[in-house]
Amino acid sequence: MAFPIGTACVDAMDRSCTEVCPVDCSYLGARKLYINPVECTDCGACEPECPVQAIYIDDDVAPQDAWLIADNADFFATVLSGCTQPVGNPGGAKKRGALGADTSRIAALPVKEVS
């Protein structure tokens, strides 16, 4: 199961989800976070924590965010800009650190004004 993080996270990056994730599987891109669908245990702890309600833990994904299910998986499976190999499943976001890159579709989104 993939818990996609929606576009509400782009440029907001509150990171509360990283505080509550018991398996530390919410990874930092450059402009957004991504939940590793292999490492995630479907516990749902992150969903109510997100102050911008960006996380979907069920089949309730808003139609405009449906593409993010595949995009989220791409973040881990494809080689991101500036990297030499896919992120894969590092087994912990904190030890992996910020990736400093996003999927191409996220990177191409216009920059949001975030207060």
Added chain:
Amino acid sequence: MTQTTPQYPFPPTPPDQVVEVYHRLLDDRPMTKVTMPFGGDVWVIHRYQAVKQMLENPAFVRGPFARGEYDVPYFVHFPDFLKATIQFADPPDHTRLRKLVAKAFTARRIDRLRDGTRRIADGLLDGMAAHGAPANLVTQFSLPLPIRVICELLGVPLDDRDKFVEWSKSTLATSGMTEQEIAQAGAELYVYLAELIAARRDEPRDDLLSALAAAREADDSLTDEEILTMAMVIIVGGFDNTANFINLGVVALLRNPDQLRVLLADIDGVVPTAVDEVLRHGHFAVGEKVTGSGGLPPFLASEDVEIDGVVIKKGESALVDPAAANHDPRVFDNAAAFDVTRTPNRHVTLSHGIHHCLGAPLARMEMQVAIGSLFRRFPTLALAGEPQYATEYLTAGMSVLPVTW
């Protein structure tokens, strides 16, 4: 150091001293091995970061308790019913069960219940006003509110709620009832829910019991037994704790008039942080003595694990001391203060990790609506006597809370 080693457990201690006791304890060690009144020894983990490490480590499991291979070390005889629920399941079973109901408790879905919960609260407050002061807040407001919300969420007919409340409370009884009486009440609740789920399977409605009834078709690994136990744990977890924390919040606010003034000045703005501060510090803020003992239900180490310099050996148990962790000065500034605007407030009262409270968004929403609506209606609310506690139940909440206005 001339100071003696801080003792744990410690006897009832005034709340202004207890935070100091906890700070010395947290300074001294991350955890204490305690011999519990039931079930033997357990590591009681005090430090916040050590608590999180334990709860995040999949080596800590509960299956051996559920299967009866180990006794549950606890301050009371641990209710058998809870050992059969998701709370004592390990992955992958836990994951399968949690997924079944998680979607009913997302922040989005719960937010949609907020207006309905406000209407329930206003109706109960109308009843209180008509009854006149003084009133027992527990029976007139803080208990019927979450009961009605969980009835509506599950789709339990309102006419049946009195009997199912009695059955549900019995499953958490730790004294005052024989094992036979507890088993009988549990069996009656079980049969009642089985009939209701069967009815919803034939004629689905827009409620959680219908969703649970339909779940077996979508996932044939689910058994009727699992579905029923899930419905039971949602009911049992769904009103008692919520009512207790509403009561605790009301008393904490009434006994801290400076903080009540902060709330009254901007109820909608302050109530979300006020509720989390009640969850973190409410037991201290009511002003009664605090005892250092117990905590959240334990886990069993399935291998040797080192946490904060202490090795918890395979086969040893560990549990979270939320009162200590919630006052850890490394995480909470001015931890002794009851501050209804505290933010961030990452307390562990509702646990953390895969077993963190499934109903947390629902509990927060209900507490926000209850406390907000109550003080909006009766800004001059005051205590009309001492609260009384129902210590014969695991959750040991208030049974009488006399108020006037």
